[in-house]
Amino acid sequence: MNDCLFCKIAAGEIPSAKVYEDDKLLAFKDINPQAPVHILIIPKAHYESVNALDETSAPVVGDIMLAAKKIAAEQGLTNGYRLLTNIGEDGGQTVKHLHFHLIGGVKLSEKMV
Ligand code: 5GP
Ligand code: ZN
Numbered sequence: 001m002n003d004c005l006f007c008k009i010a011a012g013e014i015p016s017a018k019v020y021e022d023d024k025l026l027a028f029k030d031i032n033p034q035a036p037v038h039i040l041i042i043p044k045a046h047y048e049s050v051n052a053l054d055e056t057s058a059p060v061v062g063d064i065m066l067a068a069k070k071i072a073a074e075q076g077l078t079n080g081y082r083l084l085t086n087i088g089e090d091g092g093q094t095v096k097h098l099h100f101h102l103i104g105g106v107k108l109s110e111k112m113v
Contacts, residue, residue, distance in 0.1 A: 006097035010044045020071050024063055027071055027102070036105030037075050041067055047098040049087045060098075068102050077104040084113075 008014040009028065016028035019039055030038040043060045047053055053061070065083070072081050081104030086093040 004046055004097050005095055006040075006042050006099060007046050010042060019074070020067055022067070024060060025067050027067060030101070034101075035103045035108065037077060037081070037103065039071060039075070039102040040099045041071070041102060042097060042099045048096045049091075049093060049098055050085060051087055052098070064100050068100065071102060072104065075104070080104065082108050 005014065009016045010026050016026075018026065018028050020027035020041070024044055025041060026044055027039050027041040030040050041064050043064070045057075045060070047057060047060075050061070068083050081102060083100050083102055085098070085100045
């Protein structure tokens, strides 16, 4: 866990372009944006992915959804946006700390989902 990139970002040890923070969550701009708005929302606590959540920790996903709604409004995404989380190798997860991508600012492809 000490080597986790997003734990280091959450701790302020690695800089990020922060857009939202509260006691449980941090949101910052993705370093390699796939759309005009591409923000990552993470819990400050380390969970590898959705697969690591249990009944006690799962409510953090609801917190992330509500933060996403606020951030999307602040970013002016009045016409919609996409929220997604990758899980494991086949899901394309490269950073093993739970995160949701908030993507928008353009009409997104309908190909995948
Ligand atoms: P994943 O592929 O795991 O779902 O998403 C990881 C995301 O983290 C990628 O979109 C990647 O661009 C982003 N990322 C990787 N390293 C950094 C970093 O050091 N800073 C920021 N802001 N984003 C990062
Ligand atoms: Zn972590």
